[in-house]
Amino acid sequence: MLIENMSMAFHAIRANKMRSFLTMLGIIIGIGAVIAIAAVGDSMRNLFTDAFKDVGLNRAAVMVSWEVDDFRMSDQFTRAEMDRIKDIFSDRIEYIDSNASNKVEAVNGRRKVSYQFQGVDYNYTDVQPLDIVYGRFLNESDVKGAANHVVLEDKGAIKLFGTADSVGRTFRMTLNKITQEYKVVGVYHKDMSPMVAMMLGNGQSQSGFIPDTVLTRSNDTFQAVNLYSRNGTNMRQLTVDLKQYVAKLKGRPESEIMAMSAVDQMGTMDAQLGTMSAAVGGIAAISLLVGGIGIMNIMMVSVTERTREIGIRKALGARTKDIMIQFLTESALMSACGGIIGVILGISLVKIGGTLLKMTVVVNPAVIVLAVGFSALVGIFFGLYPASKAANADPIEALRFE
Incomplete structure (x- = not known):
């Protein structure tokens, strides 16, 4: 059932490529910014650690x-x-x-x-x-x-x-x-x-x-x-x-x-960099909210456009939760795809910057997993209302919809 829902979700995304990309853009920018900021923060902390090691931690x-x-x-x-x-x-x-x-x-x-x-x-x-x-x-x-x-x-x-x-x-x-x-x-x-x-x-x-x-x-x-x-x-x-x-x-x-x-100075500097990265990352994460609203908006449009499809599926025996899972899967998949693209974009920007500045770039894998997972959750959260609206649609009225 999950594979079938994902297949239908991919089909819906491919059917409206430009609209889907523009919908994902907020998520792409948000995740890319968060990944880049987290990587820059970790890289700077690593750089300061190396600098302190260079002068001696003792x-x-x-x-x-x-x-x-x-x-x-x-x-x-x-x-x-x-x-x-x-x-x-x-x-x-x-x-x-x-x-x-x-x-x-x-x-x-x-x-x-x-x-x-x-x-x-x-x-x-x-x-x-x-x-x-x-x-x-x-x-x-x-x-x-x-x-x-x-x-x-x-x-x-x-x-x-x-x-x-x-x-x-x-x-x-x-x-x-x-x-x-x-x-x-x-x-x-x-x-x-x-x-x-x-x-x-x-x-x-x-x-x-x-x-x-x-x-x-x-x-x-x-x-x-x-x-x-x-x-x-x-x-x-x-x-x-x-x-x-x-x-x-x-x-x-x-x-x-x-x-x-040097140990005290390094600890102070590390704490300051950590706080600054968290603050700037929090600001960047606001774009995820904007991206989530964009997903909700486009899913509402999608529900309206596919009202007759919903009616046919219900007439053929699809349950309310089946319809809801279908639209939730689509919104989560759209958001996750945006998250993956954002991760690639963020890492690429940081790698290019690191190459130009001749410094080692540190990318924490846990941040990547968290970012993609969070982007999927954003899709699910903002897809709840459109999915609920689709799931609760009256099949008779849906079949009459032109």
Whole structure:
């Protein structure tokens, strides 16, 4: 019986192809928009997760909030204080530095390249492994001696020197208002999508590493302490303990201390993206209501056009529920077909966008199943009244209908 009803439904849809397509258009647009928005939201969440993994999920930073009204120089950290933090939390902290960074212009002859240099300690690669393709990473003597040595990303080295293999080459740049020569001791390679690079601030500037003692040598204090925890450390508890310790160290209330971990930031960002996707998806889903009304309208027209057919079927023994199921099947099938087309359209748009932006697209299969199922339910819901009207038609009056 179901196969027969579906066959009749397909026949009715094919008989009025353009009208059926226009009826399904609202469902197609609604489902396509919902699928696209859900995929974009999931893809962005995946992108942020990758970005946080790139900087390290076991990363944290602590500082006196810059929003305090009476910020003083003593609120800055000294190297002695940073070393004390590392000693006290040595069972949970594997790496620590001054979180220093600087955006400068590197000059090599007529070539000028904007760089974002991150100040690090010699053991940075213990927590953030790098693919060194030429030379070496910064060593202990580079950091302790505040040597003018740098490690460049291969893309930046090509822009500055015309070749990735630039170990031993020198260039000029101005740090702390002092222009000096700097020597390349290593070149590394890092695979990163343009979107992640832009999110990490590497969209326009090239990246590189320099001893943090070089970035802070004109003033041996810094605003924040950057650290990486040991494996298995409870990051939330660590940030709480760091906040308490720094509050005592600086003589500040805990409310004026900022202690942030990558895990907390990722959780906050994920929640915000989830809320935004749900809100925008809800707005897009309104078009499903419009599509449902369109289905109800066309099914009412269909019932009127097929009044004589209904009368003949009833005269031949079709029951009220048979007529109702027939029209419900037609409206559900029309809506489901619109949903399937909408899914294909939504996924195609997102895939094309992902290809253009060179980012991985995440499409949740559960969302697809839910979208198609929901579109069918919309068809059934809005087909109830027309189907009921057809089912309750008087066979005698229906047979008289011209």
